[in-house]
Amino acid sequence: MQQLNARAHTFRQAIAGFIAARKDEKLKNPEQDAISAQKYDYATWLADAARRVNQLQAATHIAKATHSSAGGSSLYVPPENLPCRAEIGTHMLKGMVPIDVVGNAAALDVFKFLKTQVEGKTLLAWAERGDADLKAALSDNPQMAEAWVKAFAGLVAPSGTAQSHALMKQIYWLTGENPLEDRDFCLLQPVFSSALAHVIHAEIQDTRFGEQNTEARNAFYKKQPYDGAYKDYKGLAVRKLGGTKPQNVSQLNSERGGVNYLFASLPPTWQSQYKPPVLNRTTVLSAFFKTKEAFVALQKLAQFLKSDPAPNVETRQKRTHLEQEIAFALVEFAALIKSSLPAGWSRAPACELALCEKLWLDPERSTLPENDEFLEDDRLFKEAYALGDWPDEVAQRFANELNALLRKAGLVTVGNTEYEHWVQQVMIEAAWPVPVRRRVKEKI
Incomplete structure (x- = not known):
């Protein structure tokens, strides 16, 4: 037996360790199965592995992954041999491509053996290089060692002309x-x-x-x-x-x-761009009561009032809570419109809102410099804003709209009493140092 240098000895230790582990895995009681144990002698197992390696084919791309009955060729194509593309693909795996194998499943232990690492590289990689120390570790017979190395390296060698298949x-x-x-x-x-x-x-x-x-x-x-x-x-x-x-x-x-x-x-989840309902309409209140928050709160209020609840504290508290839901929804509705549009949007010819609603929803227009194109309208707008009657007018329009919707819901008895109550409850934001008191005017 030839004397091995330190590096070749490292190879032999790694190989012997794999074979011993394989033996322990397969033979539960080696002493009672001496004939089977002989298959795991160092030289015997390597000779058998070199014979069985041709039952395997290294691959990076697998035919049977597309269909289990596909009869086409699996391909071994190193990433450096692939064209560079903008899409994510195997070409991006340079330096870290994991080698796969296809073939006889009974021979897969040979591939596991060739994946054994020495000095940071697999035995397969050293076999491809024809490493002299690996040859020395495999066998004392130079011709046999050379044949085994070529057999192992042949795992990644091209295997004839690639063929496709209908099931691929x-x-x-x-x-x-x-x-x-x-x-x-x-x-x-x-x-x-x-x-x-x-x-x-x-x-x-x-x-x-x-x-x-x-x-x-x-x-x-x-x-x-x-x-x-x-x-x-x-x-x-x-x-x-x-x-x-x-x-x-x-x-x-x-x-x-x-x-x-x-x-x-x-597909991406698109978020529809909010389009404030302020153009080509005379009021935004009809659009407000179609919003989810206002619609749900209004339905709850109508159902509660139609149930003819007893006149007690619990009834008042429940009604107040539902009224506040509508009032808060109105505040949020107005705030969303104000934050979505630039100051002065109410100058647009398509804006047909009543002046009080323009003042309510476009208050920053009162601070803009006068525009020659809208000079007269801007002056009227600023005067009306300073007069301060517009919050009450909006509240009254709101009360009329709410009463109409409650009647449509079946509460035919609502009238002036409810109208006055809604005017008092509605919250209209105004740019004043103190809250504007709601002044109830006679219902139109």
């Missing part, structure tokens, strides 16, 4: 003008990249179950501060490949338990 769904769609030009076609179904799927799976698993995110979630649940970052992937779906036998698809698919994550592919 390699459909090309003509997007250009000339069907004789390859560049005028678009491939609708790329070959499934197991390498990319594996990297994405590892990232998502780390996000979901990694230590950093776990600490962040614990801090959140305990309402404690946390200085680190928190990542999450919303709307994930899972596609299981291979059913109960994920190893029949590929080795990496087996390591993932057949789990392949799918990101949410959903």
Whole structure:
């Protein structure tokens, strides 16, 4: 037996360690199964592994991931051999591509063996380089060691002409003008990249179950501060490949338990731009009572009053609460319009609102410099704003509208008493140092 240098000895220790672990895994009682145990002798197991490695094919793109009965070729294409594209793809995995294998599932232990690392690289990588110390570690017979290294390195060697298959769904769609030009076609179904799927799976698993995110979630649940970052992937779906036998698809698919994550592919949720209901109408109050908040509160109030409640404290409190819901909704309605439009919007010819509602909803117009185009209107606007009658006029219009809606809801008896009550309850914001007192005028 030749004397091994320190580096070759490291290789041999790694190889012997894998074989011993494999033996312990498969043989529960090696002493009672001496014949089976002989298969795990160092040279015997390596010779068998070198023979069985040709039953496997290294791959980055897997045919059976598209369909379990696909008979096309799986491909091994290093990322550096792929064109750089703007889309996310296998070409982005340079330097960190995980190698997958397809073939006889009974030979997958050979691939696990070749993934054993020495000095930060796999035995497969050292075999591809024809490393002399690896050869020395494999066998004292130089010819045998050379043959085994070539056999192991052949795992990633090209395996003839690549072939597609109907079940791989390699459909090309003509997007250009000339069907004789390859560049005028678009491939609708790329070959499934197991390498990319594996990297994405590892990232998502780390996000979901990694230590950093776990600490962040614990801090959140305990309402404690946390200085680190928190990542999450919303709307994930899972596609299981291979059913109960994920190893029949590929080795990496087996390591993932057949789990392949799918990101949410959903259209954006558009938020409609708010369009204040102030143009081409004589009042905004009809639009106000169609808002969700006002409509719901009004229905509650109508139903409560129609129930003919007893005249007691509880009734007054319930009615007051419902009236306040409507009043607060009116304040929010007005505030939204004011914040959505620039000062002076009521000058627009399409604004047909009553002057009191213009003063209510466009109060900042009174502070703008006079516009020659609207000179007379601006002067009337400022005078009316300073006079201060407009909050009462808005309140009276509100009371009339509310009474009309209550009658429509079946409360035919509402009249002046309710009208005066609504005028007193409505809240109209005015730019005055003290709240403007509601002055009830005779119902029109």
